[in-house]
Amino acid sequence: MAELPELNPVIHGKLRLALLSLLAGVDEAEFTWLRAKTGSTDGNLGAQLLKLEEAGYVSVEKKFVQRKPQTLYRMTEAGRAALTQYVRALKELLGGAM
């Protein structure tokens, strides 16, 4: 019997999954935009983004635009590969149910 794939625990968290999926559709995104799209609090969002950054799935750039601080997040190649792998594993797990 074929072994069922395991789901990546870093991505499996709902908010982290939503964040990676959002970043998959854009070149880069501001912290405020991610907060608006996910409806999350600053603290929780920051913590989840940090976990994704530590896993190497997102990269962060901090800069000033018109004297205002701006934090930009980008999905890395490793993040894209991990999300692709996660979707593949999900579909495999759901195989019979889909």
Next chain:
Amino acid sequence: MTRSGEEQELKERLILIESMIAEGRRSHERWGWVYVLWGVANCTAILWTALGHFPYAWPIAMITASVLTAVLAVRKTASRPSTTLGRAVSSIWITLGVSMMLLFPALGISGRIDEYIQISVASAMLGMAYAASAILLRWKAQFACALIWWGSSVFACFGKSTPVAVVYLSAIFFCMIVFGVYGMISDWRARKLEAVNG
């Protein structure tokens, strides 16, 4: 958790991924006002030239529209992430704008142009930009506008002065002003629906 409960949760994960990716890509739809702005600028320039015989009508209308577009675009896109699709679509319009801004004044100054060539070339260029954008966005209404522009381009090669001008003005009215208002209404409806669905 039961097996069906687990399956349901995994399905919800898939739906979440799809909806979030779609959300990220939805940043190119809010541009209806640009079509209206340029439609009004073109109509103003044409009528100002025809009725007022004012030689600087075109430069004033085009420069005003360009400055307004640039200022409003920067303000509207400041908080929105850029996407590959958004960049592809905007590249079409930016390069079209630069090409027209260089070509028509140069032809006007050199005198190597008449009203038929001007309308035919302008319509063909607009038709190309509308069609390319429509194919990228899979937007049928925009492709219909491209067909109108191409029709106007071909008609300008064979028609007489007044009918050619009427067809061109009609194309500006429908493909810029009416299409722009339609785009704004579609966007307003989509945002309203989004707000209702949370």
